[in-house]
Amino acid sequence: MVKQFKNVNELIKGISEDENFKKDAIKQISENGLGKFLFFLRCEHRMTQKELAEKMGCTQGRVSKIESAKDDSLSIKDFIDYGNALGLELEIGFRSKEMKWVDMVKYHAFQMQRYLNNIVQVAKEDKALEEGALNFCFETLKNVPVLILNTMSKLPKSRFNKPIDGSKTKVHISGTIQPQRDVNANNEAVAS
Secondary structure, eight states: OOOOOSSHHHHHHHHOOOHHHHHHHHHHHHHTHHHHHHHHHHHHTTOOHHHHHHHHTSOHHHHHHHHHSOGGGOOHHHHHHHHHHHTOOOOOOOOOTTOOHHHHHHHHHHHHHHHHHHHHHHHTTOHHHHHHHHHHHHHHHHHHHHHHHHHHTTSOHHHHSSOOOTTTOOOOOOOOOOOOEEEOTTSOEEEO
């Protein structure tokens, strides 16, 4: 039976007894992660190094150097040029190392709202665009709950199907907001 490995690091650990080889190989692979990621993007766009080099306005050798470079030798310009040639825009950001996954979900939910608001803003006063924006909002309204339900379905069934404990959940339901009315001495409402 052939042994299968979950990742390259596991493969390296499994094929050699030499601890120095293992450490060096894993270090080498981890230091070239960004270049390998760029290589993956190029392959995903079904482009050769030569084709990408033509779009970047450089030599094929330059593309090869970028893809095989150690992470600490790549520049922001390398990423921008590479991305532009693939029709991609570079985004860089920071977040607190202590940020929890639930905070990330909330952050992205608000980002989604921001992008939807941008779509609506651009669509204003153009009936065709407004119709497209409305259709996209409905599509989002349909798909996002499905994504959440798919995730919830991965929870143990006993938890997923368990009714919500009303003693721990507070729900406030109010009727429609009505205009303010004065009440006279006989407790009859008088419109103000």
